[in-house]
Amino acid sequence: MVVVSAARDYINRMLQDISGMKVLILDSNTVSIVSVVYSQSELLQKEVFLVEMVESITMSRESMSHLKAVYFLRPTSENIQHLRRQLANPRFGEYHLFFSNILKDTQIHDLADSDEQEVVQQVQEFYADFVALDTFHFTLNIPSNHSYMIPAEVDLLNLRRFCDRVVDGISAIFLALKRRPIIRYQKTSDIAKKIAIETAKLMYQQESGLFDFRRTEVSPLLLVIDRRDDPVTPLLNQWTYQAMVHELIGIKDNKVDLRGMDKVPKDQQEVVLSSEQDSFFKSNMFENFGDIGMNIKRLVDEFQQYSESNQKIQTIEDMAKFVDNYPEYRKMHGNVSKHVTLVTEMSKIVEKRKLMLVSQTEQELACNGGQVAAFEAVTDLLNNESISDIDRIRLVMLYALRYEKESPVQLMQLFSKLARSAEYKTGLVQFLLKQAGVDKRTGDLFGNRDLLNIARNMARGLKGVENVYTQHQPLLFQTMESIIKGRLKDVDYPYVGNHFQQGRPQDVIIFIVGGTTYEESRSVALQNASNSGIRFILGGSVVLNSKRFLKDLEEAQRISRSSTAVV
Structure with missing residues (x-):
C-alpha cells in the first residue's frame, strides 16, 4: 500500500514489541500521522489505553507508573524541551522514545543528560514524518502554507521554516521507502529550486550514509513543482466524490466535520472517509456525483434486505446469529447513514449556490x-x-x-x-x-x-466529453505523460547537481509546493492503474480546496502589502 503501509509498519513496530498497558503520547503533527493509518480499536488491540498530547503531559503531575509511555514526536526543539522536563520528573514506569525524523546529535545528548533516573528504554528514529492519506497520496499539513508565495526579503524566517518542513517530509518519504532519488525541479520557481537543492544536500552530503541504500538499476525520480504553475485546478468546483466532499464540506486527515450541518445525528457529526476502512468509499471515491447517487441507492437497498433478514428472529439460534452479526450490522448501518448524509448535504449546497x-x-x-x-x-x-x-x-x-x-x-x-x-x-x-x-x-x-496539446484538445472537442462537469484535466496529468514518454524537458525541469536519470524511472514522487488537490490524486491513481510501468506518488504541503487556496492568497497578499507599507 506504499505510503500508507510505510506509515503503518512504523506504528506497528512501535507498539507491538512493548508488552503491557501503554500510553501513546503524540504532538500536533504526529496525531495526524497516526490517526489516518490507525483506528482507535486497533490501538486498543495493541494495549494502548490512553492517548495524550505531549503538552498536556508536561502540565500534569499525576503519577502513572503502571503504564509504559510510548512517545512518537517530531524532533523539534519544542518537543525536546517537553521531553527534558518530563524525564526530569518521570510519571511513567518506562519511556520509549520514537521520533518521526532525523535526530541531531545535540538532541540525543540533551535527552541522555535529562534521563537521570534511567527510565528511557529506547530512542529510535521511525521515518513517518508525513500524513499518508491514501496509497499514493501524502501531505505535510503545513499551517503557514501561504509562505511559498512570500519572497525571502519579505519574511525570511517563515520561508525558512516552510522549506525546512518540506525537506524533512520529503526525506522521510524516501527513508521510509528506502530509496535515494534523482532530483529535478521546476526552473521558474525559486522555492521549488531551493527545496530541491536543500533536499539533495541532505541526501547526498549531510546524511549520505543514512540514504546509502542498495542500488537499483534506475533510481527513483523526485520532481519538485510549484502550485502556481497550475492555479486553475484548486479554483474549480469538483464533481467526483472525494474531491467534491473536500470542496463543499472539507476533509481533514480523512475526517469530515458535519457539526455545522442541520439535523445530522450525533453519531454522524464527524465521519471517516478512508479507502482503507470503507469499501464503498474505496469503490466510489473517484466516481462522478450522478453515479454516486445511484450507487448509494443500491447500498441502501442492500442494507434494507440485510436488515429485514436479521429481523426474522424466532428461535434462540436466530437470536444468537443476530448477536454474532450485530457488529457487522452496526458497521453497515453507520456506513449507509454516513454516505446518505454526505450526499444529502452536498445536494443542498449545489442547489443553494447554483x-x-x-x-x-x-x-x-x-x-x-x-x-x-x-x-x-x-x-x-x-x-x-x-x-x-x-x-x-x-x-x-x-x-x-x-x-x-x-x-x-x-x-x-x-x-x-x-x-x-x-x-x-x-x-x-x-x-x-x-x-x-x-x-x-x-x-x-x-x-x-x-x-500536440492543441491537437489533443481539438480531438477531445470533436469526440465530445462524457461529462461536461468533469472534462478538466489538471496540468499534472500532462506532466506525468511527459515523464512516461521521456519528454520532460531538461531546460524547464533541470536536474540538481551531477546526478542524472539513466533510463526511465519506475518510481516517481511529485511534490507540489503549495499543496495538492484531490482531483490531482485521482489523476495519479488512474495513471497508476493504467499499468504504464511507472508508479507515481503525489505529495504536497497541504491538501487544497478553493477556500484554502483563496485563504492562502489573501494571507500572502496581506503580508506583501504590509511589508510594502513599512518600506
Missing part, C-alpha cells in the same frame, strides 16, 4: 477557447444575485488566468463588477496574476502553446 450553472462556465473557461462567449457567461453570472461571493471571485480569477493578455478591457469591467458585489476585493485577482500569471508559468496550462 453550482451546476457555475461549474459549466468554469469548465468552459478551463478547457475551451472563445473569449467573447466566456466574457458574456461570466458577466451573466456576476449579475445573478443567487451566485455566492466565493463563486464570483473564482469565475473572475479563471477568466483572468485564461484571458489576461487577450482582453484587458473586458477584464477591467469584470474587476469593476466584482468590486461592487463580492467580499473579496479585485486586488486579490491581480495578486493571483502577479503570482501565477502566464509570464510566471512553465507548463502549457490551457493546452494552447504546444501543437
Whole structure:
C-alpha cells in the first residue's frame, strides 16, 4: 500500500514489541500521522489505553507508573524541551522514545543528560514524518502554507521554516521507502529550486550514509513543482466524490466535520472517509456525483434486505446469529447513514449556490477557447444575485488566468463588477496574476502553446466529453505523460547537481509546493492503474480546496502589502 503501509509498519513496530498497558503520547503533527493509518480499536488491540498530547503531559503531575509511555514526536526543539522536563520528573514506569525524523546529535545528548533516573528504554528514529492519506497520496499539513508565495526579503524566517518542513517530509518519504532519488525541479520557481537543492544536500552530503541504500538499476525520480504553475485546478468546483466532499464540506486527515450541518445525528457529526476502512468509499471515491447517487441507492437497498433478514428472529439460534452479526450490522448501518448524509448535504449546497450553472462556465473557461462567449457567461453570472461571493471571485480569477493578455478591457469591467458585489476585493485577482500569471508559468496550462496539446484538445472537442462537469484535466496529468514518454524537458525541469536519470524511472514522487488537490490524486491513481510501468506518488504541503487556496492568497497578499507599507 506504499505510503500508507510505510506509515503503518512504523506504528506497528512501535507498539507491538512493548508488552503491557501503554500510553501513546503524540504532538500536533504526529496525531495526524497516526490517526489516518490507525483506528482507535486497533490501538486498543495493541494495549494502548490512553492517548495524550505531549503538552498536556508536561502540565500534569499525576503519577502513572503502571503504564509504559510510548512517545512518537517530531524532533523539534519544542518537543525536546517537553521531553527534558518530563524525564526530569518521570510519571511513567518506562519511556520509549520514537521520533518521526532525523535526530541531531545535540538532541540525543540533551535527552541522555535529562534521563537521570534511567527510565528511557529506547530512542529510535521511525521515518513517518508525513500524513499518508491514501496509497499514493501524502501531505505535510503545513499551517503557514501561504509562505511559498512570500519572497525571502519579505519574511525570511517563515520561508525558512516552510522549506525546512518540506525537506524533512520529503526525506522521510524516501527513508521510509528506502530509496535515494534523482532530483529535478521546476526552473521558474525559486522555492521549488531551493527545496530541491536543500533536499539533495541532505541526501547526498549531510546524511549520505543514512540514504546509502542498495542500488537499483534506475533510481527513483523526485520532481519538485510549484502550485502556481497550475492555479486553475484548486479554483474549480469538483464533481467526483472525494474531491467534491473536500470542496463543499472539507476533509481533514480523512475526517469530515458535519457539526455545522442541520439535523445530522450525533453519531454522524464527524465521519471517516478512508479507502482503507470503507469499501464503498474505496469503490466510489473517484466516481462522478450522478453515479454516486445511484450507487448509494443500491447500498441502501442492500442494507434494507440485510436488515429485514436479521429481523426474522424466532428461535434462540436466530437470536444468537443476530448477536454474532450485530457488529457487522452496526458497521453497515453507520456506513449507509454516513454516505446518505454526505450526499444529502452536498445536494443542498449545489442547489443553494447554483453550482451546476457555475461549474459549466468554469469548465468552459478551463478547457475551451472563445473569449467573447466566456466574457458574456461570466458577466451573466456576476449579475445573478443567487451566485455566492466565493463563486464570483473564482469565475473572475479563471477568466483572468485564461484571458489576461487577450482582453484587458473586458477584464477591467469584470474587476469593476466584482468590486461592487463580492467580499473579496479585485486586488486579490491581480495578486493571483502577479503570482501565477502566464509570464510566471512553465507548463502549457490551457493546452494552447504546444501543437500536440492543441491537437489533443481539438480531438477531445470533436469526440465530445462524457461529462461536461468533469472534462478538466489538471496540468499534472500532462506532466506525468511527459515523464512516461521521456519528454520532460531538461531546460524547464533541470536536474540538481551531477546526478542524472539513466533510463526511465519506475518510481516517481511529485511534490507540489503549495499543496495538492484531490482531483490531482485521482489523476495519479488512474495513471497508476493504467499499468504504464511507472508508479507515481503525489505529495504536497497541504491538501487544497478553493477556500484554502483563496485563504492562502489573501494571507500572502496581506503580508506583501504590509511589508510594502513599512518600506
